[in-house]
Amino acid sequence: MITFCEERKTFKLDTPSSSYVFGIEDDRYLVHYYYGRRIGNEDLSYLARTEGTRPSERLREKNSFLDFAPMEYPVSGTGDYRPAAFEAQREDGTCSAELYYVNHTIEKGKLKLEGLPATFGSEAECETLTVCLEDPILKLKVFLVYSVFEGLDAVVRSLRVENGSKDSNVYITNIMSTCLDIDNDDYKLLSLHGSWARERNIETRSIAHGTQGVGSIRGESSHQEHPFIALCSNNTTQTTGDVYGFSFVYSGNFTASAHLDQFNKVRVLMGINPYHFRWKLEPGEQFTAPEAVMVYSHEGLGHMTRTFHDLYREHLIRSPYRAKERPILINNWEATYFNFDTEKLLSIAKEASKRGIEMLVMDDGWFGVRNDDNSSLGDWYVNEKKLPGGLKPLVDGVNALGLKFGIWMEPEMVSPDSDLYRAHPDWTISVPGRTPTRSRNQLVLDLTRPEVWEHTWNSVKTVLKSANIEYLKWDMNRQLTDLYSAGLPADRQGELLHRYVLAVYRMQETLVTEFPNLLLENCSGGGARFDPGMLYYSPQIWTSDDTDAIERLKIQEGTALVYPLSCMGAHVSDCPNHTVGRVTPFKTRGHVALAGTFGYELDITKISEGDRDLIPTQVADYHKYGDLVRNGDYYRLASFSENGKFDAWMVQKKDGSEILVTFVKGLNEANTKVRFIKLQGLEPGVSYKDETTGRVYGSEVLMYAGLPMDSLNGDFDSKLVHLLRVD
Ligand code: DGJ
Numbered sequence: 001m002i003t004f005c006e007e008r009k010t011f012k013l014d015t016p017s018s019s020y021v022f023g024i025e026d027d028r029y030l031v032h033y034y035y036g037r038r039i040g041n042e043d044l045s046y047l048a049r050t051e052g053t054r055p056s057e058r059l060r061e062k063n064s065f066l067d068f069a070p071m072e073y074p075v076s077g078t079g080d081y082r083p084a085a086f087e088a089q090r091e092d093g094t095c096s097a098e099l100y101y102v103n104h105t106i107e108k109g110k111l112k113l114e115g116l117p118a119t120f121g122s123e124a125e126c127e128t129l130t131v132c133l134e135d136p137i138l139k140l141k142v143f144l145v146y147s148v149f150e151g152l153d154a155v156v157r158s159l160r161v162e163n164g165s166k167d168s169n170v171y172i173t174n175i176m177s178t179c180l181d182i183d184n185d186d187y188k189l190l191s192l193h194g195s196w197a198r199e200r201n202i203e204t205r206s207i208a209h210g211t212q213g214v215g216s217i218r219g220e221s222s223h224q225e226h227p228f229i230a231l232c233s234n235n236t237t238q239t240t241g242d243v244y245g246f247s248f249v250y251s252g253n254f255t256a257s258a259h260l261d262q263f264n265k266v267r268v269l270m271g272i273n274p275y276h277f278r279w280k281l282e283p284g285e286q287f288t289a290p291e292a293v294m295v296y297s298h299e300g301l302g303h304m305t306r307t308f309h310d311l312y313r314e315h316l317i318r319s320p321y322r323a324k325e326r327p328i329l330i331n332n333w334e335a336t337y338f339n340f341d342t343e344k345l346l347s348i349a350k351e352a353s354k355r356g357i358e359m360l361v362m363d364d365g366w367f368g369v370r371n372d373d374n375s376s377l378g379d380w381y382v383n384e385k386k387l388p389g390g391l392k393p394l395v396d397g398v399n400a401l402g403l404k405f406g407i408w409m410e411p412e413m414v415s416p417d418s419d420l421y422r423a424h425p426d427w428t429i430s431v432p433g434r435t436p437t438r439s440r441n442q443l444v445l446d447l448t449r450p451e452v453w454e455h456t457w458n459s460v461k462t463v464l465k466s467a468n469i470e471y472l473k474w475d476m477n478r479q480l481t482d483l484y485s486a487g488l489p490a491d492r493q494g495e496l497l498h499r500y501v502l503a504v505y506r507m508q509e510t511l512v513t514e515f516p517n518l519l520l521e522n523c524s525g526g527g528a529r530f531d532p533g534m535l536y537y538s539p540q541i542w543t544s545d546d547t548d549a550i551e552r553l554k555i556q557e558g559t560a561l562v563y564p565l566s567c568m569g570a571h572v573s574d575c576p577n578h579t580v581g582r583v584t585p586f587k588t589r590g591h592v593a594l595a596g597t598f599g600y601e602l603d604i605t606k607i608s609e610g611d612r613d614l615i616p617t618q619v620a621d622y623h624k625y626g627d628l629v630r631n632g633d634y635y636r637l638a639s640f641s642e643n644g645k646f647d648a649w650m651v652q653k654k655d656g657s658e659i660l661v662t663f664v665k666g667l668n669e670a671n672t673k674v675r676f677i678k679l680q681g682l683e684p685g686v687s688y689k690d691e692t693t694g695r696v697y698g699s700e701v702l703m704y705a706g707l708p709m710d711s712l713n714g715d716f717d718s719k720l721v722h723l724l725r726v727d
Pocket of ligand 1: 333363364408475477523524525526527542544545
């Protein structure tokens with residue numbers, strides 16, 4: 001619920017367990033009062049400690065006010081020396097701004113963000129507050145937009161800037177999507193760091209004076225750092241502690257930081273990274289900043305996680321597959337890499353179909369003359385040496401075996417060794433006169449140029465229409481460098497990176513509109529573009545190129561901290577694992593992949609008979625537990641990345657009738673006793689029956705004494721326990 005108190009000039013956004021409060025001070029400044037556990041409607045302005053310091057009372061110390069007050073949307077250049085949320089420059093080079101309150105509206109429903117992914121909801125589900133601020137000198141209007149959702153402890157923010165001047169251009173040089181000024185409570189900063197094949201590992205650090213945080217300047221959200229941070233009170237656990245989670249619905253450069261100031265207050269900022277960002281607003285033009293989501297939990301990380309899961313499942317992912325079962329796929333990447341032909345793929349499909357696998361995905365290498373990763377990106381026509389007669393005979397053959405067919409593409413890229421590049425060497429993002437930096441021997445197409453965008457979209461469309469293709473894996477295997485677009489004038493070059501992201505979004509929007517039943521899986525060299533922005537277009541994203549079950553424990557734990565299990569691409573692959581060389585039981589690989597979309601990525605014709613024979617059981621498990629895993633409440637019970645010994649998580653059906661516990665052990669140890677895993681979030685006073693052993697446990701016993709993890713043996717063994725409520 002959103003309310004405005006006319007008398008006190010305060011805005012209050014209430015969610016089931018949190019309140020977010022700010023007000024208008026001195027008739028003009030937006031000052032933040034409170035964000036935390038839900039409270040009543042009393043006057044909170046004293047929390048800002050601005051009495052007697054307001055410029056109307058002490059003009060000679062206006063600077064102290066601006067540099068101390070907890071600001072709702074701070075600007076730079078007029079006295080607030082902390083990191084700013086907004087910076088703008090005039091044509092004459094001046095860089096100061098002041099934003100004064102003008103008016104506001106509170107309405108039912110949720111606004112769409114032009115050209116950008118964003119959460120959505122009906123009038124019955126959401127409420128939106130728009131506060132209009134103005135810089136009377138720059139003639140800039142800033143509309144701060146806040147929405148809350150029925151039943152969820154989330155506040156989402158975005159903003160729109162409009163140049164109201166009749167004759168002057170303004171350049172936005174910094175525009176954060178959210179800002180939070182709060183007193184430090186010995187908070188720790190949690191972030192998700194990584195690398196290729198090691199994405200989204202959880203890392204926590206103390207906050208020191210000055211600025212600390214994460215960001216990307218790579219043109220995508222990146223393997224290395226992730227558009228998510230959380231402030232956690234000291235000793236936060238899964239079930240206890242104050243947590244403020246911040247997630248950015250954007251797939252390009254971002255920054256997320258916490259600044260501890262001289263008075264021990266923390267300012268959190270999240271938005272587009274100002275690196276190489278300078279957006280020109282001509283008179284009358286507007287700019288919309290992407291959405292940031294804030295989730296508050298007073299019950300530790302677990303409640304934050306489940307709020308993000310519900311919000312993203314119900315109000316961000318749009319695909320018709322969102323809550324539905326996905327076909328169990330087998331992908332040929334780790335099976336064959338570039339070395340395949342129709343016959344090989346059909347032999348995989350044949351073995352797969354016998355064991356209940358439902359879709360064959362042909363990965364990289366089917367087009368141009370691509371026999372390795374040095375050529376042919378951009379030449380999206382079939383290599384008939386590998387696939388004689390084109391896609392149709394292959395797809396028909398796969399369909400005849402009862403399997404669906406999916407395909408891989410990397411539409412944003414071009415290989416210097418390609419017909420496309422030879423015809424249009426000027427279509428890449430590159431600086432005139434400088435040889436562009438290659439990465440994986442490829443360059444990035446400048447999708448901000450209409451002719452390049454059209455050509456690229458037509459290539460994607462032509463491929464998808466050429467056969468019965470029901471799934472697309474959209475890959476992106478390099479990051480952006482050599483930032484220059486031949487399609488932009490000099491004073492708009494700072495717009496390139498954001499325009500690039502908008503162009504990708506526009507293409508994916510066109511894709512899902514023209515092919516509404518296509519199952520789209522985004523990917524970027526593994527999980528470098530695993531972010532809420534891409535989830536708006538695809539219900540699943542390839543989580544990591546590391547398919548080793550044990551490495552995946554860390555990667556999937558970090559990913560599931562924010563994202564629902566329904567969107568984590570996870571496959572059973574062959575051993576020794578191609579990335580880390582580890583050997584794990586086939587059963588364990590299945591259990592870990594079951595916590596995601598579930599599929600296979602191996603040469604089913606070559607694996608051992610023993611492993612092959614386990615596939616029907618895994619397929620049956622997926623059909624049995626898939627709905628629970630996709631749509632249930634996720635609880636993290638133990639962390640292998642913290643204890644180095646074992647991992648455990650559970651998913652509980654929303655109505656509490658069913659629970660699936662997954663336990664995975666690290667290296668085996670001699671002479672150890674049974675471990676008990678304590679469940680979370682159960683309704684008190686009810687009982688559950690272990691479907692396998694028939695043993696009945698009270699819910700308190702499961703939560704406070706624990707579930708025995710016995711009958712495990714050998715390194716990396718694992719176990720599923722399915723509990724059914726007995727009424
Ligand atoms: C990177 C992806 O993450 C892999 O799964 C695979 O599709 C390769 N690209 C193909 O080049």
